[in-house]
Amino acid sequence: MREYHYDYATTLDGIMDAAQCALLVERxxxxxDAGQVKLVDHEGRGTDAVCDTGGRYLHxxxxxxxxxxxLPELMxxxxxxxPLVAAVTSxxxxxxxxPRSDVNIKVYPPGGGTLGEHYDTNGITVLLFLTDNxxxxxRMQIPRAHPSRGAWVERRTIHARAGTLLVMKGREVLHDxxxxxxxxxxxxxxxxxxxxxxxxHASFDDFVYDGVAPA
Numbered sequence: 001m002r003e004y005h006y007d008y009a010t011t012l013d014g015i016m017d018a019a020q021c022a023l024l025v026e027r028x029x030x031x032x033d034a035g036q037v038k039l040v041d042h043e044g045r046g047t048d049a050v051c052d053t054g055g056r057y058l059h060x061x062x063x064x065x066x067x068x069x070x071l072p073e074l075m076x077x078x079x080x081x082x083p084l085v086a087a088v089t090s091x092x093x094x095x096x097x098x099p100r101s102d103v104n105i106k107v108y109p110p111g112g113g114t115l116g117e118h119y120d121t122n123g124i125t126v127l128l129f130l131t132d133n134x135x136x137x138x139r140m141q142i143p144r145a146h147p148s149r150g151a152w153v154e155r156r157t158i159h160a161r162a163g164t165l166l167v168m169k170g171r172e173v174l175h176d177x178x179x180x181x182x183x184x185x186x187x188x189x190x191x192x193x194x195x196x197x198x199x200x201h202a203s204f205d206d207f208v209y210d211g212v213a214p215a
Contacts, residue, residue: 010167031070059113101122101189135180
């Protein structure tokens with residue numbers, strides 16, 4: 001709780017064991033090889049209207065219906081950890097009302113897989129890492145302020161560890177995924193909201209999934 005509130009993010013290891021992560025990775029890659037999910041590939045289209053700085057997006061994406069169809073056990077995980085998310089964040093966390101984005105899987109391919117700088121629109125961002133990665137960390141720009149030195153930005157990186165859960169204030173922290181080089185990185189994105197605040201920008205999904213520049 002302290003790390004989440006002060007550092008804007010915390011990690012919880014061992015939420016899923018390594019063997020289960022490996023089985024999911026195998027199934028995910030088989031679906032990608034079979035052409036069952038789309039490749040997101042666009043750059044320079046993000047604006048402040050969708051809380052984005054215009055960076056590169058390159059990854060395979062399992063949207064909500066893809067997860068429900070092919071990996072339904074992840075929907076069970078999404079519901080099961082809701083009390084944990086509520087406890088860590090000290091919030092009345094609720095499930096997403098948006099089926100396209102409630103649970104996604106982002107698969108960053110070797111050789112440049114990435115996600116540009118952005119803020120999330122949902123109130124609570126949770127990632128379940130399925131791979132161990134020495135590269136392509138999550139990069140955070142944490143806002144800091146103190147009377148003795150004014151305001152500054154603290155930069156932090158978090159490398160993925162299979163089975164680890166990341167809970168982050170994604171709406172408050174500018175963040176991105178450093179591009180991959182030789183590794184594949186796979187993250188399950190679990191989007192939660194807070195009771196009374198389920199705001200999501202109307203143009204956000206068209207931009208993120210389809211590369212449609214916001215008006």
